[in-house]
Amino acid sequence: MYLTREQEKMINGEYGWVAAKALKVIVKVGEALGAEKLVPITHAHVSGISYSNIGEPGLLFIKELYENGGRSRAYTTVNPGCIDLLGYSHIISREYYDKQLVINKFLEGMGFKPTYTCIPYFHRIPGVNEHLAWGESNAVIIANSFYGARTNREGGPLALAAAITGYTYYAGLHLLDNRVAEKKIVLPKNLSEDYYGATGLWIGEHVREIPILENAPKNIYDLKILLAAAAASGSHGLIVIDGLTPRETYRISDHVEKIFVEKTSLEKYMGEEPSSDQRILGYIGCPHLHPSELFWLVKYLSEKSSPRRDNALLVSIPGIYAETYRDLLEFLRLRGVDVAVGTCPIVSRLKNGFDIVVTNSGKAAFYLRRLHGLKVSLSSFKKVVEAVYG
Numbered sequence: 546m547y548l549t550r551e552q553e554k555m556i557n558g559e560y561g562w563v564a565a566k567a568l569k570v571i572v573k574v575g576e577a578l579g580a581e582k583l584v585p586i587t588h589a590h591v592s593g594i595s596y597s598n599i600g601e602p603g604l605l606f607i608k609e610l611y612e613n614g615g616r617s618r619a620y621t622t623v624n625p626g627c628i629d630l631l632g633y634s635h636i637i638s639r640e641y642y643d644k645q646l647v648i649n650k651f652l653e654g655m656g657f658k659p660t661y662t663c664i665p666y667f668h669r670i671p672g673v674n675e676h677l678a679w680g681e682s683n684a685v686i687i688a689n690s691f692y693g694a695r696t697n698r699e700g701g702p703l704a705l706a707a708a709i710t711g712y713t714y715y716a717g718l719h720l721l722d723n724r725v726a727e728k729k730i731v732l733p734k735n736l737s738e739d740y741y742g743a744t745g746l747w748i749g750e751h752v753r754e755i756p757i758l759e760n761a762p763k764n765i766y767d768l769k770i771l772l773a774a775a776a777a778s779g780s781h782g783l784i785v786i787d788g789l790t791p792r793e794t795y796r797i798s799d800h801v802e803k804i805f806v807e808k809t810s811l812e813k814y815m816g817e818e819p820s821s822d823q824r825i826l827g828y829i830g831c832p833h834l835h836p837s838e839l840f841w842l843v844k845y846l847s848e849k850s851s852p853r854r855d856n857a858l859l860v861s862i863p864g865i866y867a868e869t870y871r872d873l874l875e876f877l878r879l880r881g882v883d884v885a886v887g888t889c890p891i892v893s894r895l896k897n898g899f900d901i902v903v904t905n906s907g908k909a910a911f912y913l914r915r916l917h918g919l920k921v922s923l924s925s926f927k928k929v930v931e932a933v934y935g
């Protein structure tokens with residue numbers, strides 16, 4: 546692989562052994578993927594920092610990088626950890642509180658922004674054709690598909706290595722030649738919001754190639770639900786949205802096969818609807834909620850008082866909002882909302898006690914069914930609130 550003089554210095558240890566090791570890993574992976582050079586990144590997003598996912602070995606790994614001088618050479622944000630940073634939530638377990646704080650201390654010590662969110666694109670909007678090294682599949686697919694930026698789906702350690710070196714390998718979705726839509730997926734016209742999660746799950750399971758979507762929602766709130774689900778059940782890093790994805794960031798193959806999605810094919814992902822005697826956990830915030838979504842929630846709840854008996858509404862939001870939106874979060878808490886800041890049920894342990902989860906998130910449904918063995922019913926944002934508050 547071709548390395549610049551600066552990269553050679555780094556790999557030879559002139560910037561410390563952590564940077565040298567990190568660059569060696571990136572070069573090895575790049576060589577395996579046929580990269581001929583490295584590319585500087587403007588933003589790394591590091592996933593895999595939750596103690597309940599990475600445990601003691603992960604904590605020790607991050608500690609070693611920090612203690613041996615690993616520091617960010619690119620703007621870097623981090624994914625959610627496993628604790629509620631404001632301490633409001635009764636549903637997210639506090640089991641690993643101290644361990645997570647230790648991890649957070651090392652991450653912040655390396656110069657990473659304490660965002661604790663899976664929607665880093667709302668914190669720093671990626672530009673068209675900017676090279677990024679992001680972990681967290683929902684963030685990756687939004688960066689490529691909505692903003693037209695360029696990032697592969699990195700695992701946590703590789704995004705960490707990119708943060709420390711400021712580089713990633715020039716392969717995969719960094720090259721226009723690999724951003725070619727080969728299937729056209731035609732969604733049913735006027736599909737209601739209830740089905741966006743299911744649509745994503747269907748695409749992830751049934752389509753391997755990069756598709757171009759027709760009749761997809763065009764606003765980022767609906768798209769983040771649809772694309773996150775597709776990236777959870779499948780391996781996509783880019784799904785072209787017809788009429789929205791910046792045109793210069795992808796190509797369309799000369800032989801595009803058309804696939805029509807029938808609404809009936811989506812039903813199996815929806816799950817059964819809750820019955821009146823079941824204890825319902827409503828969940829919104831996967832991917833994390835944007836401030837506008839928080840304001841919608843406040844609007845919906847201004848006419849409600851408290852959840853119906855035995856029900857609860859869990860809402861997960863970026864850690865970075867904790868201070869800015871404290872009044873809003875306090876309002877939600879007083880309405881009985883279980884607000885979890887800087888975490889989510891996918892990267893934490895839950896205190897259970899519910900018969901069924903009602904959520905608008907296909908990604909949450911995918912993981913909660915598998916990780917926590919929970920029954921999940923898919924619905925729309927507003928109907929989740931209705932299911933809990935009546």
Ligand SMILES: C[C@@](O)(CCOP(=O)(O)O)CC(=O)O
Nearest residue numbers: 592593594598624681682683
């Ligand atoms: C559990 C976690 O890996 C989310 C699922 O991964 P992904 O959506 O495939 O990137 C996130 C994390 O550990 O930070």
